[in-house]
Amino acid sequence: xxxxxxxxxxxxxxxxxxxxxxxxxxxxxxxxxxxxxxxxxxxxxxxxxxxxxxxxxxxxxxxxxxxxxxxxxxxxxxxxxxxxxxxxxxxxxxxxxxxxxxxxxxxxxxxxxxxxxxxxxxxxxxxxxxxxxxxxxxxxxxxxxxxxxxxxxxxxxxxxxxxxxxxxxxxxxxxxxxxxxxxxxxxxxxxxxxxxxxxxxxxxxxxxxx
Amino acid sequence: xxxxxxxxxxxxxxxxxxxxxxxxxxxxxxxxxxxxxxxxxxxxxxxxxxxxxxxxxxxxxxxxxxxxxxxxxxxxxxxxxxxxxxxxxxxxxxxxxxxxxxxxxxxxxxxxxxxxxxxxxxxxxxxxxxxxxxxxxxxxxxxxxxxxxxxxxxxxxxxxxxxxxxxxxxxxxxxxxxxxxxxxxxxxxxxxxxxxxxxxxxxxxxxxxx
Numbered sequence: 001x002x003x004x005x006x007x008x009x010x011x012x013x014x015x016x017x018x019x020x021x022x023x024x025x026x027x028x029x030x031x032x033x034x035x036x037x038x039x040x041x042x043x044x045x046x047x048x049x050x051x052x053x054x055x056x057x058x059x060x061x062x063x064x065x066x067x068x069x070x071x072x073x074x075x076x077x078x079x080x081x082x083x084x085x086x087x088x089x090x091x092x093x094x095x096x097x098x099x100x101x102x103x104x105x106x107x108x109x110x111x112x113x114x115x116x117x118x119x120x121x122x123x124x125x126x127x128x129x130x131x132x133x134x135x136x137x138x139x140x141x142x143x144x145x146x147x148x149x150x151x152x153x154x155x156x157x158x159x160x161x162x163x164x165x166x167x168x169x170x171x172x173x174x175x176x177x178x179x180x181x182x183x184x185x186x187x188x189x190x191x192x193x194x195x196x197x198x199x200x201x202x203x204x205x206x207x208x209x210x
Numbered sequence: 211x212x213x214x215x216x217x218x219x220x221x222x223x224x225x226x227x228x229x230x231x232x233x234x235x236x237x238x239x240x241x242x243x244x245x246x247x248x249x250x251x252x253x254x255x256x257x258x259x260x261x262x263x264x265x266x267x268x269x270x271x272x273x274x275x276x277x278x279x280x281x282x283x284x285x286x287x288x289x290x291x292x293x294x295x296x297x298x299x300x301x302x303x304x305x306x307x308x309x310x311x312x313x314x315x316x317x318x319x320x321x322x323x324x325x326x327x328x329x330x331x332x333x334x335x336x337x338x339x340x341x342x343x344x345x346x347x348x349x350x351x352x353x354x355x356x357x358x359x360x361x362x363x364x365x366x367x368x369x370x371x372x373x374x375x376x377x378x379x380x381x382x383x384x385x386x387x388x389x390x391x392x393x394x395x396x397x398x399x400x401x402x403x404x405x406x407x408x409x410x411x412x413x414x415x416x417x418x419x420x
Contacts, residue, residue, distance in 0.1 A: 008271050008312055010249060012278065015257040015264035017285060023358050024261020026350050027282045029304040030392065032242040033343035039220060047225040051234020054225035061218045068222065072237045072303075075227060083396065090348045090394050093282075094239040094304025099343060102218055112341030115325065124334040131322030131385060132342030133243035133309060138300045140236050148233050175341060182240065184300050186293065 030090060031069070032135060033097040034177060035112050038105040039068060041174040042098050046070045049152050050137060050179070052096070053078065056089040064102045071095040072137070096135065114176045134170065136180035142167055143190045145181055150194040161193040169193075240300060241279070242345060243307040244387060245322050248315040249278060251384040252308050256280045259362050260347060260389070262306070263288065266299040274312045281305040282347070306345065324386045344380065346390035352377055353400045355391055360404040371403040379403075 036042040046052040052070040059066045104111045113120045115130030139145040157170035167189045169181040189199040246252040256262040262280040269276045314321045323330045325340030349355040367380035377399045379391040399409040
């Protein structure tokens with residue numbers, strides 16, 4: 001077995017070249033499912049703050065849950081009628097399926113573990129090696145997007161100039177899931193960010209994983 | 211406050227209509243980040259089994275981690291050179307960012323909590339109310355896709371005809387993260403699935419959340 005340092009510069013070129021395997025050519029990465037405490041708060045965040053739209057939802061009252069598919073779609077593209085909306089949704093890459101189990105909205109405090117060093121749901125309050133890290137959106141201008149998030153009262157985990165990686169940010173959704181804000185093109189920095197933090201100097205990079 | 215049963219048929223129509231908020235029109239849902247134990251095993255699964263390609267990777271040896279962006283892209287679309295690959299990646303919706311922290315590949319057993327009722331990383335072995343549920347891919351034919359997954363030795367959490375929801379399946383990635391297999395169009399069922407289970411009869415729906 002090679003050591004970690006050999007492993008770090010692993011030759012992975014074969015995964016970048018060649019055709020997709022036969023039978024997989026039309027597969028789409030369609031969804032990421034996250035459980036949420038309160039659908040109204042989550043829909044307000046994903047739609048009003050991140051600019052996503054609700055492209056499809058399904059209610060399962062007999063099983064005690066609803067699901068809401070959101071994505072950064074243009075509303076004019078969303079067809080009418082459940083069958084057409086389902087087909088539209090299943091053909092749209094990168095949607096988020098928000099799953100609400102009835103009753104969670106009435107519980108005190110955070111309900112779900114977000115995958116990042118918190119411990120909701122454990123008996124002993126210990127840290128968890130969370131697998132899920134974050135979702136990430138790309139935007140034309142990270143600093144402008146963050147000025148807007150700031151005005152809307154978002155909770156920041158990292159503003160663009162804080163920490164060791166300049167020019168990207170993390171905000172939190174209502175359940176505490178991290179949302180990374182990245183540029184659509186090359187990284188750029190601006191001298192001052194939405195929290196008044198200068199690009200020069202500041203903290204070094206800090207690993208949030210466990 | 212309304213009760214859960216009122217809440218279940220919540221009016222969410224305003225999130226389906228209207229323009230995206232000003233300043234969000236060009237936002238893309240670009241990534242879902244998952245921490246992985248072993249990059250080779252994960253790349254083999256996402257690329258060889260699910261048919262994704264590696265569109266971008268970055269090595270951070272000074273910080274002890276690498277990231278691998280995979281998505282169901284056509285390889286002819288992936289440009290050459292890191293700058294062009296970055297821009298291509300940041301403009302592609304629905305990629306998965308696989309994050310490998312050096313050394314995890316040498317640990318015994320599962321390393322990360324998958325969000326679904328397992329307890330990796332807690333001190334007391336208690337269940338966690340995991341927030342992350344699964345990723346999901348859509349395919350032209352769920353039964354055909356599952357026959358192929360079966361031949362490739364995948365671990366099934368649910369074959370198309372088992373459980374209460376017929377015509378969809380769940381397989382596991384090398385870290386145990388669930389991958390839902392869904393149809394690109396309307397739900398169809400076939401009489402027998404890859405495990406020889408008939409569509410008629412069988413178990414009822416079971417909630418896997420906690």
